[in-house]
Amino acid sequence: MSPDDPPITLTAFAGFRRIAHGTKAEVLAQLRELGDVPSCLVFDDQTGAQLDLDLREMPDADTPHAGHEHRDEAPRGVGRPKLGVVAREVTLLPRHWDWLGRQPGGASVALRKLVDDARRVHADRDTVRTAQEATYRVMTAIAGNLPGFEEATRALFAGDEQRFGNLIEAWPIDLRAHLQKLSAPVWSRA
Structure with a gap:
């Protein structure tokens, strides 16, 4: 960690x-x-x-x-x-290994820099995807048989906060509150 x-x-x-x-x-x-x-x-x-x-x-x-x-x-x-x-x-093509070998510090340093750069550039997208997947896993395990489940899932992955909220409004309060908490990064970064 x-x-x-x-x-x-x-x-x-x-x-x-x-x-x-x-x-x-x-x-x-x-x-x-x-x-x-x-x-x-x-x-x-x-x-x-x-x-x-x-x-x-x-x-x-x-x-x-x-x-x-x-x-x-x-x-x-x-x-x-x-x-x-x-x-x-890590499995790469020979041209990738050649390029990495020519980088200052070698392949390991270059890969760490590339990963860090990608994490910074895609941080918001990754946060949204992680929140969607976490919310979906909990929804599937607990709410799979509740009315509006499939439509709520579509709204979650479409980034439609209002529709998602409307569809889970009738769900049990503890579950609804938890799903809203888990999905909050989806709406704040969309």
């Missing part, structure tokens, strides 16, 4: 009701407080990915990556792990 990444938060739903929200440790604590925890779905708020939590798990708050094992991370070892540099395989 880089310093630029937003804090990882989770939200748990039992049916259409939000029953927990916060960091992984906070959500685990809230679910434990409920005692006989109803069947619930837990989502990563940034990606909309559904997670399986073990209520017996005790995350170590002092560990920087505690509670983040649901993120895909490359195995450590090759590269400079202390600096966060991780080696992975």
